[in-house]
Amino acid sequence: xxxxxxxxxxxxxxxxxxxxxxxxxxxxxxxxxxxxxxxxxxxxxxxxxxxxxxxxxxxxxxxxxxxxxxxxxxxxxxxxxxxxxxxxxxxxxxxxxxxxxxxxxxxxxxxxxxxxxxxxxxxxxxxxxxxxxxxxxxxxxxxxxxxxxxxxxxxxxxxxxxxxxxxxxxxxxxxxxxxxxxxxxxxxxxxxxxxxxxxxxxxxxxxxxxxxxxxxxxxxxxxxxxxxxxxxxxxxxxxxxxxxxxxxxxxxxxxxxxxxxxxxxxxxxxxxxxxxxxxxxxxxxxxxxxxxxxxxxxxxxxxxxxxxxxxxxxxxxxxxxxxxxxxxxxxxxxxxxxxxxxxxxxxxxxxxxxxxxxxxxxxxxxxxxxxxxxxxxxxxxxxxxxxxxxxxxxxxxxxxxxxxxxxxxxxxxxxxxxxxxxxxxxxxxxxxxxxxxxxxxxxxxxxxx
Numbered sequence: 399x400x401x402x403x404x405x406x407x408x409x410x411x412x413x414x415x416x417x418x419x420x421x422x423x424x425x426x427x428x429x430x431x432x433x434x435x436x437x438x439x440x441x442x443x444x445x446x447x448x449x450x451x452x453x454x455x456x457x458x459x460x461x462x463x464x465x466x467x468x469x470x471x472x473x474x475x476x477x478x479x480x481x482x483x484x485x486x487x488x489x490x491x492x493x494x495x496x497x498x499x500x501x502x503x504x505x506x507x508x509x510x511x512x513x514x515x516x517x518x519x520x521x522x523x524x525x526x527x528x529x530x531x532x533x534x535x536x537x538x539x540x541x542x543x544x545x546x547x548x549x550x551x552x553x554x555x556x557x558x559x560x561x562x563x564x565x566x567x568x569x570x571x572x573x574x575x576x577x578x579x580x581x582x583x584x585x586x587x588x589x590x591x592x593x594x595x596x597x598x599x600x601x602x603x604x605x606x607x608x609x610x611x612x613x614x615x616x617x618x619x620x621x622x623x624x625x626x627x628x629x630x631x632x633x634x635x636x637x638x639x640x641x642x643x644x645x646x647x648x649x650x651x652x653x654x655x656x657x658x659x660x661x662x663x664x665x666x667x668x669x670x671x672x673x674x675x676x677x678x679x680x681x682x683x684x685x686x687x688x689x690x691x692x693x694x695x696x697x698x699x700x701x702x703x704x705x706x707x708x709x710x711x712x713x714x715x716x717x718x719x720x721x722x723x724x725x726x727x728x729x730x731x732x733x734x735x736x737x738x739x740x741x742x743x744x745x746x747x748x749x750x751x752x753x754x755x756x757x758x759x760x761x762x763x764x765x766x767x768x769x770x771x772x773x774x775x776x777x778x779x780x781x782x783x784x785x786x787x788x789x790x791x792x793x794x795x796x797x798x799x800x801x802x803x804x805x806x807x808x809x810x811x812x813x814x815x816x817x818x819x820x821x822x823x824x825x826x827x828x829x830x831x832x833x834x835x836x837x838x839x840x841x842x843x844x845x846x847x
Contacts (some may be wrong), residue, residue: 400729404682406650406693407437408726409484410719413657415444415495416700416708416815418461421468423810425475426764427712432479434723434742439476440544440695442486443469444704445495449532455499456529461812469536484542484595485533489526489581490515490574491550491600494704496525507556513703514550517577518558527584534589541593543585544621547578548597574600575612582617595650598622602637609644619692620646625654627673631680638681642689650692653678655722656715657699664776664823666710668718668748675725696722707822713765713810714750714772721748751777768806775799779827793831800824 410431419427428439445458448466457463464472473483488496494513497506505522507514515522534540554563554570562568582594598620601609609615620641624634638649653674656666675696682691698715701708720743724735736748744762745753751773753766760766778799783792800820807816 400679401683402729403679403694403726404691406691407482408435408693408723409438409440409695410436410655411440411442411486411652411695411697411699413442413698413700414446414464415442415704417711417811417819418446418458418464418815419712420810420812421464421472423764424472428472428476428479428481430716430764432476432481434720435727436481436723437693438482438484440484440486440697443533444488447533448536449529453525453528453532455501456496460814460818466536470538473537482542483537483540484544485537485540486544486546487530487533488546489530490517490545490547490577491553492546492548492703496529498704507559508552511552511555512705514552515577516556516558517553517573518556518562523577523580523584526581527588530585531588534592540589541591542595543589543592544595545578545581545585545618546597547574548599548623550574550600571604571608572612575604575608575614579613579617582614586617594618595621597652598637598641601641606640606644609641609646615645618646619648619650621650621652621695623652623695623697624678625652625658625674625697627670627677629674629677629681631677631684634677634681635684638685638689642686647688647690648692649689651678651681651694652697653694653722654697654699655719656710656712657697657702659709661702661706661709662822663709664714665751665773666715666718668721668750671718672721672725672731672748675722676730679726679729694726708815708819711772711811711815711819713769716763716765716769717743717745717748717750717753765810768803768810771799771803771806775803775824779823784827784831793828793835796824796828796831800828 445456446463448463448469449456476483492513493515496502497512505516505519505525506512507516534543554573559573562573578596585592585594594617596618601620622634622637641649655671659666659670678694685691696719698712699709717739720739721731724738725731728735739748740746742762747753750769753770755770778796804816804820807819
């Protein structure tokens with residue numbers, strides 16, 4: 399018997415920087431998550447948060463941001479299902495949705511790097527704190543906050559950073575740690591009981607002594623992310639033990655149920671994500687007693703960053719999520735775990751590509767009809783038939799299926815999501831075929847009197 403996930407919370411990550419679900423669908427998803435045994439939501443709002451005042455320009459324009467009432471109702475509904483809501487607000491790297499706006503350009507570390515905040519400007523620090531203040535204020539009773547801080551690209555390459563690094567003893571590691579420590583300390587001053595989580599990747603190369611001396615010990619709980627199916631267990635264990643030995647014994651894991659295969663993946667492989675969780679189970683079983691594992695965040699990325707294309711939408715990834723959760727509960731993806739997934743969602747296979755068509759409603763699997771249509775359209779788009787395209791029957795079938803997907807997609811997601819998804823996945827195939835059929839027609843008209 400394999401050991402299940404040992405302890406702590408199981409969080410599901412909602413990445414709202416692409417394809418934000420309509421409120422009714424969001425509530426159906428939360429209902430399903432609770433039935434699947436999820437303890438909380440890690441909500442990355444980005445531009446879907448209803449920022450106010452001087453930050454109103456951060457709100458999305460492709461579709462309206464969620465209203466204050468909708469953010470509050472989502473939390474109330476999650477709480478009624480026994481789930482806590484943990485907001486994730488980026489405070490250093492991946493601030494593209496902030497720094498893309500002209501009034502914020504001067505706050506970039508490098509002019510051509512849209513994601514990284516200049517850590518030397520007090521204005522940038524005040525901006526981050528105001529973002530955090532508005533988010534915390536709209537989450538009554540909040541006690542845990544995730545401050546991001548992953549992938550702080552090009553840090554140390556701005557002019558002010560170069561000047562700072564020219565002083566003896568100053569390093570890029572210290573530059574990173576000083577900004578994060580400043581933010582964390584300010585959060586603790588404003589909200590003394592707040593638990594602070596942050597991504598770990600910028601600290602992976604740091605020594606135990608550097609981390610010990612950073613001032614972060616006792617302030618933050620690192621969340622180590624690795625989404626690969628062949629996760630290196632020994633390396634991951636040693637990293638977690640290093641953080642623990644540096645005094646940061648309260649630690650989190652982060653796995654993935656979608657959005658980590660490629661930037662443009664349309665339909666996820668359940669097995670790939672299950673394999674990632676099997677590796678994480680091996681990590682959890684190998685940790686020393688000193689490591690106090692707080693839980694695992696099962697991430698579901700919607701874009702690799704704010705300026706990237708859409709990857710798998712939520713509706714096609716629900717079998718993967720259910721399978722990953724069952725893997726954690728059973729300690730392996732056993733026959734019993736698989737049958738739990740298929741029974742729970744009312745599907746014949748854990749792989750969404752094999753669920754087939756059904757006339758059943760989607761009460762067990764919210765978004766099932768769209769998942770079926772998406773799989774069928776994706777199969778057509780990747781069909782060998784394209785190579786042997788001879789007449790417009792294939793094109794007509796493709797267009798008909800695309801229209802069916804569009805009609806169903808706008809029920810669950812904003813119109814802008816449907817439009818973007820079509821432009822990304824359908825137009826690159828359909829547009830050239832249309833040109834070919836038009837050219838054939840023109841040629842025939844010229845040849846036949």
